Amino acid sequence: MKKELKVVPIKNGTVIDHIPGGQALNVLKILGINARTNAVLSVAMNVRSKKMGRKDIVKVEDRELKPEEVDKIALIAPNAKINIIGDSEVVAKHKVYLPKSIEGIIRCANPNCISNAEKESVISKFITVSENPPLFRCFYCERIIEDASGNII
Numbered sequence: 357m358k359k360e361l362k363v364v365p366i367k368n369g370t371v372i373d374h375i376p377g378g379q380a381l382n383v384l385k386i387l388g389i390n391a392r393t394n395a396v397l398s399v400a401m402n403v404r405s406k407k408m409g410r411k412d413i414v415k416v417e418d419r420e421l422k423p424e425e426v427d428k429i430a431l432i433a434p435n436a437k438i439n440i441i442g443d444s445e446v447v448a449k450h451k452v453y454l455p456k457s458i459e460g461i462i463r464c465a466n467p468n469c470i471s472n473a474e475k476e477s478v479i480s481k482f483i484t485v486s487e488n489p490p491l492f493r494c495f496y497c498e499r500i501i502e503d504a505s506g507n508i509i
C-alpha cells in the first residue's frame with residue numbers, strides 16, 4: 357500500500373512497473389508517447405525498490421496497451437511488469453518478452469553502418485541475441501549493442 361502512494365492510483369488504464377531507475381522517458385519514447393500526446397500520464401522516477409534499488413513507474417490512463425506494443429520496452433526494461441487496470445482493479449498482468457527482431461527503435465552504434473547512411477533510408481534492424489541482459493546484433497553490420505538505452509531513436 358505504501359508504495360502506491362508514490363503514484364496516484366488510476367481507475368482504468370495501464371501501469372508499467374519495475375522499469376530500471378531513470379528509464380521511464382525512454383519507455384515513453386518506445387511507446388510513441390511524446391510531448392504532443394493527449395494521454396493522461398503519471399511518471400514516478402527513482403522510486404526506492406527492495407528488488408531493484410531504484411525503479412520507475414509509468415501509468416497511462418484510459419489506454420490498454422497491447423502486448424505487442426509493450427514488448428518493445430523489454431529492450432531497456434526486461435523485468436517490467438504490466439498491469440491492466442479496470443474499475444480500479446488489476447484485471448490482467450503481463451510480463452514483457454523481447455521480440456526476435458527489432459526494427460526502427462535503436463540506432464546502430466557503427467557510424468559506417470548502412471542503417472546510418474542518410475542517402476539510403478534503410479530502417480535499422482537488430483536481432484535479439486540475449487534477453488536478459490538484453491543484447492542485440494545489427495542485421496546489417498553485425499555490431500553488438502549491449503545497452504540499448506543510449507541508442508533509442
Ligand SMILES: [Zn+2]
Pocket residue numbers: 464465466469470471494495496497498499
Ligand atoms: Zn549496423
